[in-house]
Amino acid sequence: MPSPAPPGTITALSEAIAEHVHDGDTVALEGFTHLIPFAAAHEIARQGRRHLTLVRMTPDLVYDQLIGLGVADRLVFSYGGNPGVGSLHRLRDAVENSWPHPLAVQEHSHAGLANAYSAGAARLPFAVLRGYRGTDLERQRDIISSVTCPFTGEELAAVKAVNPDVTVIHAQLADRDGNVMLWGITGVQREAVLAADRAIVTVEQVVDEFPERTGAVILPNWVLSAVCVVPNGAWPSYAAGYSVRDNDFYQRWDAIARDRDSFLAWAADNDLKESADA
Amino acid sequence: MPSPAPPGTITALSEAIAEHVHDGDTVALEGFTHLIPFAAAHEIARQGRRHLTLVRMTPDLVYDQLIGLGVADRLVFSYGGNPGVGSLHRLRDAVENSWPHPLAVQEHSHAGLANAYSAGAARLPFAVLRGYRGTDLERQRDIISSVTCPFTGEELAAVKAVNPDVTVIHAQLADRDGNVMLWGITGVQREAVLAADRAIVTVEQVVDEFPERTGAVILPNWVLSAVCVVPNGAWPSYAAGYSVRDNDFYQRWDAIARDRDSFLAWAADNDLKESADA
């Protein structure tokens, strides 16, 4: 269960990461293309966290960066590409060449990992889905198995629950009590937050009252550990209503990340070098 | 899978019921206190449907009426009271005294029936939950059983999926394409609609464009069989933004339903007598 922040406590990002993200933790930074918590990820790297297990449906640039910086020992994911562009070169370099060090991999389908978070949010040990059947993903028996329906005898896939130590998301709004609101493509954020022991949210803005937004997810302050105001904290991803996706950067990243030296130069330019020294 | 209405088709309630609700069907009229589809229920009774299996988490007055009118052979439910008032007397008379004829009962907890709808909506044969353990509800082994987690060995409850032939709900809005929007307490309506083979929705109003409403559920026209404009179709329940709950009627119902004669008089007054003759 999340350790609640005193309702209304809005803290600095550096404090939130220092207090709630520890070496060796299982950390999920979620956001499906939209609302990816880049600023929080960079703060994790700046604080020199090590040996993390990183969980995320779509690792995207944010995990390419963390992996290249040597923050992660393990990756749990379902799709590790730069959408519409190509490979995540730092992820590939880690898996293919163990640079900067080896990266263990557990992989799911989207359906499987989404259900694993949902089971985690319900504090159930597993979820049932019609999936994985016949794929080689099923060989990961420690996370993907099967159950038999007690009513029909049908065999179905079972996926082990995912319960991160910490989930980090970015959202559009917090109110003055520290309740959080996000909308647009909300992905698996609700489930990832509720599955975690602790949850950190960066937001674009604090408001007196939430607007009406169809499709919004609202998270009460008592399931959150920290709320931090970080405008544009999702760049180069976006926050609907606040920014647009920086597709240019997504394409430029391909060249930056393709090469270790250009990656390290980028990291140095962004005050992210320290973690890469590990 | 729902047989889709041609998008944009908005039909008369009498036609929708005539076409999609058949004798012997399993019918779910859902709505958790809010947005209960009373008008559609009365149309089902007026058209003289028989031998229905009625599914609903909270039978409420709407099923007390249908049961008293002899429409149902069986009830699947989780809480059969008049909330804040007391018993559902027609439900009791049917179960205790077989009036107007015997009523078979399958009963769940709220958690169980909500998950049974969710499994139905996903076309899974069952759902897993941490529930029912140690209760006598578990004796209904044809609908409540157990499964063992393949990862932890923990034994959990399994509930058989519910897939109604028809689900009927009431909503605030349809757009001109027949997409539907509801908000406020939306209960289990999304799951009940998606679990059904066919779905009928009565709405307060048709609009050109949906407003923004936090917490709204939107159902695309292609999962709906019919959309019918029935202002105040949830009375004496309510539609947030359009009406308030007629708590007076909920209290008066206790006296109306307590006695067979006063119930039949009420039915006659409301043009619902025919079905009761069965």
Place this chain on the structure above:
Amino acid sequence: MPEWDSAEMMNVAAARELHDGDVCLVGVGPPNLAANLARRTHAPNCRLVYESGAIDAKPRRLPLSIGDDDLAATATAVVSVPEMFNFWVGAGRIDVGFLGAAQIDRFGNINTTVIGAHAHPKVRLPGAGGAPEIAAAARRVIVIVKQSPRTFVETVDFVSSVGYGPTGRERVAPGAGPTRVITDHGVLEPDPSTNELTLTRLHPGVTVEQAVATTGWVLKVAEGIQEVPAPTTAELTALRGLRNREASDA
């Protein structure tokens, strides 16, 4: 003003079980009254969760049902019923579940389903509703029920929600179970070693004999039984205000 009846004393005693900051799952009937009373007196920051999906509801008047618009309109968030039971109740996010009972036995097992046999009941009661999973998962369960030999029975006709199981030793659920049973006569608590419900406190003016006489089993009485403080003026004012608003709204 401090003239009060036993039902008022029961509601006040139940409300006092809720601590400020608790997350409370509120059921229909007396639990609804007790939780809202707590929020208007000593526990203004308790968080009311209704199984209809309203989280942090701040009802302006006592809701007649658990799905009144006022609950949704004043809630921090409204979620679907499946989400409520899976992600909030089942996940163990509820500190206190308030439950009622038609029958309760000495080990806190509750019947709200039938009097008589399930297939051919003498009295068909409303059924389990949200209670089985609330009873299992809430960290503490508070039962509010008037005492009578028909209600406090040796064996419940049907186990709708589990307390400590048939012999008091079968509870396997994550929550602590029925830690308090608040009646119109006093308060019962499970014996720490046997889980048998034991009379630990009496309301002012009630005798042990009355409590024993209205219990269908041989009621265990704690040594050094204490008296529940009488309702304060503030409590009675708030309670009656809630009730009046309920009436004027209904």
Place this chain on the structure above:
Amino acid sequence: MPEWDSAEMMNVAAARELHDGDVCLVGVGPPNLAANLARRTHAPNCRLVYESGAIDAKPRRLPLSIGDDDLAATATAVVSVPEMFNFWVGAGRIDVGFLGAAQIDRFGNINTTVIGAHAHPKVRLPGAGGAPEIAAAARRVIVIVKQSPRTFVETVDFVSSVGYGPTGRERVAPGAGPTRVITDHGVLEPDPSTNELTLTRLHPGVTVEQAVATTGWVLKVAEGIQEVPAPTTAELTALRGLRNREASDA
């Protein structure tokens, strides 16, 4: 204007597989282009569903990712990713799933995970994403992939998504499987009795020999093989318009 290259022909042929009114689950890359092309040409009422949660998205320009704001902003509804996979994909509400492949074998089994061994891959590919369940549950699966001996392989290094199984007889999923494989050379369809992918149509100007030479197994060729109609001016205009807007947006 009707000058076109093989990639354009492939995208046009893929788009034509989508019928008006179809519910189409759109993946990243070429499927995204084909589905949006269909919606701008012969299938204006096809319904685009993106695994990010957007249902009935009507993108005004080609989205670069499957989570662009334009998809959410123009969708009839946006749902969570778990709901998308459970209630929409898994429930069988998708008529057509468009998929890509890094490797595909003669029975339509797809690899998008690794070249080489999973534990120590030579090439780490993006992984399965939404494809395994789309491949299983969509009523028809259309694979879009350029032909080459490295891509059309005897045995895939890793089964990310099942077609008809290792010998063509193991498919147990509810959907019909990969009913069409659209390449830069033509169209392959499963043989009705063996499920072996068989060349049934060629794009204009492509020979059977070219298709055979770019297939890593002994390619079966249908009798009476047909030619795919060349892209129309309308198709090419729409396709290039989409691409240009993609470029100007990116």
